[in-house]
Amino acid sequence: MNQNQSQLSRSWGHFVKYKPLIHELVSRDLKVKYRRSFLGYVWSILNPLMMMALQTIIFSYMFRADIPNYPVYLVCGNVLFTFFNESANMGLTSIIYNGTLIKKVYIPKFIFPLSRVVSSFVTMGFSLAAVLLVMIFTRAPLGWTALLFWVPLVFELVFCCGVALLLSSLTVYFRDMQYLFSILTLGWMYATPIFYPLEQLPLFAQRLMKLNPMYHYINMFRNLVMYGNIPGPNTWFACIASALVMFVLGLVVFRKLQRNFILYI
Amino acid sequence: MDQPNIVEVSHVSMRFNLAQEKTETLKEYLVKLMRGKLMFNEFFALKDVSFTVKKGESVALIGRNGSGKSTMLKIVAGVMYPSQGSCAVNGSIAPMIELGAGFDMDLTARENVFLNGAVLGYDRAYMTEHFNSIIDFAELWDFVDVPVKNFSSGMITRLGFAIATEVQADLLVVDEVLAVGDFMFQQKCQQRLKKMLDGGATLLFVSHDANLVRQLCQRAVWLDHGVKRGDGPSDEVCTMYEEAMRKGEA
Numbered sequence: 001m002n003q004n005q006s007q008l009s010r011s012w013g014h015f016v017k018y019k020p021l022i023h024e025l026v027s028r029d030l031k032v033k034y035r036r037s038f039l040g041y042v043w044s045i046l047n048p049l050m051m052m053a054l055q056t057i058i059f060s061y062m063f064r065a066d067i068p069n070y071p072v073y074l075v076c077g078n079v080l081f082t083f084f085n086e087s088a089n090m091g092l093t094s095i096i097y098n099g100t101l102i103k104k105v106y107i108p109k110f111i112f113p114l115s116r117v118v119s120s121f122v123t124m125g126f127s128l129a130a131v132l133l134v135m136i137f138t139r140a141p142l143g144w145t146a147l148l149f150w151v152p153l154v155f156e157l158v159f160c161c162g163v164a165l166l167l168s169s170l171t172v173y174f175r176d177m178q179y180l181f182s183i184l185t186l187g188w189m190y191a192t193p194i195f196y197p198l199e200q201l202p203l204f205a206q207r208l209m210k211l212n213p214m215y216h217y218i219n220m221f222r223n224l225v226m227y228g229n230i231p232g233p234n235t236w237f238a239c240i241a242s243a244l245v246m247f248v249l250g251l252v253v254f255r256k257l258q259r260n261f262i263l264y265i
Numbered sequence: 266m267d268q269p270n271i272v273e274v275s276h277v278s279m280r281f282n283l284a285q286e287k288t289e290t291l292k293e294y295l296v297k298l299m300r301g302k303l304m305f306n307e308f309f310a311l312k313d314v315s316f317t318v319k320k321g322e323s324v325a326l327i328g329r330n331g332s333g334k335s336t337m338l339k340i341v342a343g344v345m346y347p348s349q350g351s352c353a354v355n356g357s358i359a360p361m362i363e364l365g366a367g368f369d370m371d372l373t374a375r376e377n378v379f380l381n382g383a384v385l386g387y388d389r390a391y392m393t394e395h396f397n398s399i400i401d402f403a404e405l406w407d408f409v410d411v412p413v414k415n416f417s418s419g420m421i422t423r424l425g426f427a428i429a430t431e432v433q434a435d436l437l438v439v440d441e442v443l444a445v446g447d448f449m450f451q452q453k454c455q456q457r458l459k460k461m462l463d464g465g466a467t468l469l470f471v472s473h474d475a476n477l478v479r480q481l482c483q484r485a486v487w488l489d490h491g492v493k494r495g496d497g498p499s500d501e502v503c504t505m506y507e508e509a510m511r512k513g514e515a
Contacts, residue, residue: 025383032372102344103366
């Protein structure tokens with residue numbers, strides 16, 4: 001117990017000491033991401049906008065009657081899911097891609113998945129401008145609850161950190177995760193009400209949906225930003241619990257596995 | 266010498282699993298698993314090695330290729346954990362196991378200075394303060410804003426060395442990195458290392474070049490197939506090592 005505690009405080013010390021590194025890695029990711037493209041960061045706004053336009057054209061024929069202000073509904077779901085997708089996939093390879101560095105210099109290894117998630121988070125920050133643009137363009141009402149838009153994003157951030165920690169450490173041992181997970185995220189995307197309403201699903205699927213954390217974050221975000229109401233206690237509980245459980249799970253697995261990373265990279 | 270120990274290595278063994286033969290099919294794998302001889306062959310890179318380094322000392326690890334020098338160095342640098350035994354370091358480490366290991370090839374030299382500094386645990390303010398002297402030492406003023414992928418390997422090494430030695434660390438952990446770069450720059454590097462040693466830094470140095478070891482280090486530890494075979498004043502140990510090499514037995 002005592003040893004555990006001193007380990008924890010040491011980890012915290014590392015975190016503080018290496019905070020500049022997270023900062024540098026994030027700024028590197030952002031610099032490298034759009035280097036050589038003409039529009040640069042504008043892509044972070046343009047991408048969700050174009051995706052939204054495309055999906056609106058495709059899907060509005062199928063679900064037109066059901067969802068008021070469909071473009072906003074779509075762009076909200078897309079922006080949040082893209083963040084999850086990007087941070088999970090980039091986090092997954094973060095340890096193996098930084099293998100050369102891990103072999104040569106001592107660095108607390110959790111820095112790599114976390115910095116990837118933070119980079120995606122910053123990118124999502126730009127994409128939020130797209131949400132605002134669509135809302136202004138469609139003259140959607142903006143209530144005071146929209147000021148709380150960051151709350152579900154923070155929950156999602158914690159959740160994604162857990163996912164990235166878990167996946168990055170498992171991938172070191174099972175490289176197959178990369179291919180498996182890309183299919184899994186595709187399935188996950190269809191299993192999340194991004195472009196269809198929850199009510200469209202059969203009842204049993206609606207119940208199952210309560211187990212999908214992404215549904216809760218997106219739902220909370222839409223409630224706050226689109227519908228101008230504060231979601232009920234169940235949603236809050238689901239968001240907080242799923243984020244914490246995932247984070248702790250990721251951390252525990254990562255700490256257990258990181259010792260032998262170097263032998264498998 | 267009444268200095269405190271900065272490195273304490275006690276009874277360190279390092280075991281690796283080597284894939285001895287390839288297991289081609291799942292059936293073969295299961296058969297082997299049942300017989301309890303899965304394709305691993307244990308290999309000890311280090312066997313029960315102990316030594317200490319006092320503050321201010323300069324110690325070399327010598328030995329042939331594959332004798333476990335670099336593995337030992339990685340354990341001291343905290344990159345690897347020993348399978349058995351323990352290794353404690355009291356103080357900050359400047360690792361020079363491979364120079365420029367943390368560089369991002371798409372970034373410029375300027376950006377890489379800050380990235381690499383952060384890898385070593387230094388923030389932007391510290392690196393800004395030391396930026397000029399790093400580029401001065403690396404002699405790279407003409408290429409500050411060029412992406413590193415266009416650099417020659419010598420230029421990368423120079424930049425890496427300049428960053429790694431700019432920070433003030435208690436312990437310098439140096440693998441055979443000085444072999445790269447031209448003669449003039451090697452001289453410059455050695456001078457800088459000597460200066461740091463005079464300033465109270467401790468050096469742990471890996472080499473198979475006995476002459477360089479005699480120049481830089483007071484003490485040498487000789488590793489042979491993962492076992493410590495000698496430990497003492499560098500001249501003595503180097504002579505022993507050279508004699509064994511000549512006889513062709515080590």
